[in-house]
Each structure stands twice: as C-alpha cells, then as structure tokens.
Amino acid sequence: MTATLDQPTAVATGVVVRPWRAVLLRVEGQWTWYRRHWTASLLSSGLQPVLFLAAMGIGFGSQVRPGPLTGGMPYLAYVAPTILVSGLITIAVAEAGLPVLSGFKWKQDYWAVASSPVTPGQLFTAELVWITLRLVLGSVLYLVVTTLVGGWTSAGALLVAPIAILTGAACATPVMAFAATTKGDGHAFAAVNRFVVMPMTLFAGTFFPVDRLPVVVRPLAWISPLWHGNELARGVALGGLRLWPAVGHLAVLVGLLVFGLVLGRRCFRRRLVV
Template sequence: MAGTTMVAAPKSTGGVVGGWRAAALRVEACWRWYRRSWRTTLQASLLQPLLFLGAMGLCFGSQVQPGPTTDGYPYVQYIAPALLVSTVLTTAVAEAGRPVLSSFQWQRDFIAVTATPVTPGQLFAGQLLWIVLRLLIGAVIFLLIGIFLGGWANAMAALAVPVAVLTGAACAAPVAAVAATIRGDGHGLVAINRFVVLPMTLFAGTFFPISALPLAVQPLAWISPLWHGIELARGVTLGGLSVPSAILHIAYLVALLTVGSVVGRRQFHRRLVV
C-alpha cells in the first residue's frame, strides 16, 4: 500500500484494550493514506457495478425471460446479489494480496510498525479491520448503483451488504496469511486470482444456478465461499432461504474467517519476529 502512514506506538498494549487500540491505529494509518487517493478508488467502485450490472443484468439480461432459473425475477435482480458478493470478494482478495506482500517485502512498513510495541498479531488484526472497512464502502456503493439500475427486488437488499462483507473477510484472512509467506515477486497471488477467484466467479452460481453444472462438478461449488455468500445474499433479497440453510452458510464463512485469522496471525508472527 504505497504511501501508507506508519502507525504510531500505543501508550499501552497490555490486555484486550491495548490490543484493539493498536489495531485501530493501523486502521487510522490506512485511512490517512486512503484520504489522499480515495478519488481513484471511488472511480473503480462506481465503474464495476455500472459495467457488470449494465452489461450482464440489463443488456444480456434483456434476453433472459423470468422463469424457474431466475426464481421468477428479472435477470438483473437475480444476478445483482451475486454480483455484489462476487465484486466484494474480488476486492477482498486484491486488498489482502499485493498490498500485504508489499508492506512486508518492498515498502516494509510492517517491519517499522512492529519495531514499536505493536505486535504482529495486532498488526494483522488492524490490517484485516481496514480491509473490512474498504469492503463495506464498496458494498454500499454497489448497493446504491444497484438501486439506480433496478437491480434490487425489495428493501431487503440492504441485508446483502453484511453478507458480502462477511464473504469478503472470510477470503481476505487466508489470502493475507498466504501473502505473508511469499518472498518472491508475488506470482502465487496471480495464481490465486487465475485459478481460484476466476473459476469461483464463473461456477459458483453467479450467473446461473449450479444445478446447471454437471453433477461431478457441483461439489466444487459447494466448498466455494462465494457460493455460500451468493446463496445467503439471494436468500435474503429474493426469499426462499430456510433458517438451517442460513445457519450452515454463515457457519461456513465464519469458520473460514476464523481459521484464516488464526493462520494469518501466526504467519505474521513468523515473518516479523522469528
């Protein structure tokens, strides 16, 4: 994250309060950098929903008649929740990948931060909190653009925002953990986007139900965090989501976030201390 302001050392890092305060200082440092470059980021956040919903939802979607495949809704309303989750997930992987690697290897501000009383675990928590804040901003923008383009069936669409943020955070934590292990030019991060994120976007139910896939391929969609996020987002916006299904989807995403956070904290410690 080029130009990120270095976080200052907290007066007290003992206990839970000190830990959260140290993490908040990292968020503040990232926010100060963001205030100088928010216009460029905002342009991308505006263009993505306009292009995706406009091209796939309105242009291509005009050729798709509402029916069982789209749960009886216009195609733009069928894919809007999925595109919201997919866009936020893609942003999460991008924010947790190259910027984290850069802060370790090239910019090296993580090394400077942990020279203060801030621990690697607190630094990881602050970085993840910042990514969540970025995802929230992008998700709200997508929601507003979707309203303008007629992508939402009802006011329950607002619930798709926390679903998308949870899905993005569940992917950001393990990607940040992977980024902490990379010491080369980051080709591994390119592979994640090419061989994990892109296939998830295409085959996790974003544009069509996974029931249209061959039976042998469907289990690959079931283990995808994007599929769980899409099912949740569609369920809260279009209806038809049972309580057991909602609990299962949320539990999967929370478990992935928890495991990613534990591994991420460990990898940050190994990279910065050991």
C-alpha cells in the same frame, strides 16, 4: 558540546498499546493515505461490482427473459445480490494479496510498525479491518446504484451487503496469511485470481444455478465460499431462504474467517518477530 552530552537519553517507556487502540492507529494511517490517493484506487474501492452489474445485469440481462431459471424474477434482480458478493470477494482477495506482500517486501512498513508497541497480531487485525472498511464502501456504493436501476425487489436486500462483506472478509484472511509466507515477487497471486477467484465467479451460482453444472463438478462449487455467500445473498434478496441451510452457510463463512484470522496472526508473527 556539553549541552549535547547533558541531554537525557531516550529510554523505553514500557507502555503497551491496548489491542483496539493499536488497530485504530494503523487504520488511521491507512485512511490518511487513502483520502489523499483514493482516485488511484477508485476501481478497487467499489466501482468494479457496479461495472459488472451494468455489463451482466443490465446489458446481458436485457436479453434474458424471466422464467424458471430466475425464479420468475428479472435477470437483473436475480444476479444483483450475487454480483455484489463476487465483486467484494475480488476486491478482498486483491487487497489481501500484493498490498500485504508489499508491506513485508517492498514498502516494508510492516517492519516499522512491528518495531513499535503494535504487535504483529494487532497489525494483521488492523489490515483486516481496513480491508473490511473498503468492502463496506464498495457495498454502499453498489446498493445505491442498484436501487437507482431497480435491481432490488424487497427490503431483504438490506441484508445482502453484510453477507457480501462477511464473505469477502472470510476470503481475505487466508490470502493475507498466504501473503505473509510468500518470499517471491507475488506471481502466485495471479494464479490465485486465475484459477480460484475467476472459476468461483463463473461457476459458483453467480449467474445461474449450480444444478445446471455437470454432476461431477458441482461439489467444487459447493465447497467454495462464494457459493455459500451467493445462496445467502440471493435467499434474503429474493426470499425462500430456509433456516438450517442459512445456518450452514453462515457456519462455513464464519469458520473460514476464524481459521484465516488465527492462521494469519500466526504467520504475521513468524515473519515479523526475528
């Protein structure tokens, strides 16, 4: 009993974790889980764009002849860049939705992390970095498979992956902010996929030019981040990308990324600091 009473009492050290050290600690924890359970998330780790390419680029594409619609290119080469962009957006939104809400509501590990020297803002940044790493993994797998089936026609295809990753990350940040403010069971994310992600995939220039749409609905495609990512990806892969349109597309994607980053850090702090 005396020995127990004589033990030193734990006191706060006052140590503050450096921002990127805190981010890396959280990412390390995510990686530790992922390397043990990666087979459970194989589809969301990169197979989804590959399967979509096989269905639309190779399967359906075999029935489409090169022509003015595809710029004289085989349909596989025409859709290969944009399928990667749309596929990474789907993965990013899925990873930024229910898994983030779970950190607050079901697993509640965010509360444990926020009780450590890691701040809510650093936690948000770490989750974004982890989602981005997942997108990198998926894009590398996609690039390899698409190369094997002859989907790339120029060295510009090497720039498709960074563009797709940027587009996916830009879409992930506002969804993460929304997840941080969600109090229910996450049914709203099904609506996001049904009424935002899926229409973007179908009508934002992934499979055919936007100018084939009715005039009244074209602005809806133009304001979507997927259209900007598609234009950049197809432009670098097939050629014909002009400077100022490219700058405009990049400005939209970077602006959305920064906006979501600022909003998400604020939403994480409001929910975790009580």
